[in-house]
Amino acid sequence: MTEHNDTTADQLPRLGVVIGSIRTPRKADSVADWVRKHLEAHDYPAEFTVLDLKDFELPPLEHFNQHSDQHAPADLVRWRDAVDGCEGFLFITPEYNRAAPGYFKNAYDLLDVQWKHKPVGFISYGGVGGARAVDQWRVSMAPYGMYTIGQQILLYNRYDFDSDTLQVNDRHEKSLGKLLEELHRLTVATRPLRQN
Numbered sequence: 001m002t003e004h005n006d007t008t009a010d011q012l013p014r015l016g017v018v019i020g021s022i023r024t025p026r027k028a029d030s031v032a033d034w035v036r037k038h039l040e041a042h043d044y045p046a047e048f049t050v051l052d053l054k055d056f057e058l059p060p061l062e063h064f065n066q067h068s069d070q071h072a073p074a075d076l077v078r079w080r081d082a083v084d085g086c087e088g089f090l091f092i093t094p095e096y097n098r099a100a101p102g103y104f105k106n107a108y109d110l111l112d113v114q115w116k117h118k119p120v121g122f123i124s125y126g127g128v129g130g131a132r133a134v135d136q137w138r139v140s141m142a143p144y145g146m147y148t149i150g151q152q153i154l155l156y157n158r159y160d161f162d163s164d165t166l167q168v169n170d171r172h173e174k175s176l177g178k179l180l181e182e183l184h185r186l187t188v189a190t191r192p193l194r195q196n
C-alpha cells in the first residue's frame, strides 16, 4: 500500500484530470479536449496529468487487496500509483441512470488511502448537467475526507453539446478558470493534512 506524502512546500501541485467514461464514441473526449486546450492556453502553477479510465483495464472489486501487490493486475497497480501521485483531482463525469457511472465508481472503490484528504472538483454532463452524478460522488467521497469543491461545472446535453461535441463558450472558460484556481488553492492549503 502506498501513500504519497513526500511533497515539499515549494513543489507545484500535482493535479489529475480523471476522464470517467470508457464509451466509444463518448462526449468525454470533447470535454477532455476542452480542458487540455484550456490548460495549454493558461499558465497554471501546477502539473497536470490526464488519467483516462479507457487506458486502464481495471478488474472488478473482487481482486482488491489493499495490503498486497501480489496477484494485483498490472493495470490496477498502475491506476493506484497514478492516483497516489496526484494531490488533487478534476473529475470529468457523465451521469448514467441518475448516478455516477459504474465503471468509474468501481475504479474509485478499488482504491483507498490514495484518495484520502485530497481535493476534487467536478465537470459533469448529462440531461440535467450530470448534477445527480456529482451529488452521488460527493457522498461517496465523505469516507475518505476528500475536499469536494462546491462550485461545479454542469454541461447540458441539449444546450452545451452539438451531438458529442462540446460548444465551448466564454462562460465555460470563466467557470473552468475559477474551478482550477480553487482546486489549486485547496490542494496547497490541505498539504499539511496529508503528511503522516
Ligand SMILES: Cc1cc2nc3c(=O)[nH]c(=O)nc-3n(C[C@H](O)[C@H](O)[C@H](O)COP(=O)(O)O)c2cc1C
Pocket: 021, 022, 023, 025, 026, 027, 028, 029, 094, 095, 096, 097, 098, 099, 125, 126, 127, 128, 129, 130, 157
Ligand atoms: C447507460 C446510460 C445511462 C444514462 N443515463 C442518464 C441519466 O440518468 N441522466 C442523464 O442526464 N443522462 C444519462 N445518459 C446520457 C448521457 O448523459 C450521455 O449519453 C452522455 O453522452 C454519456 O457520456 P459519454 O458519452 O461521455 O459516455 C445515459 C447514458 C448511458 C450510456
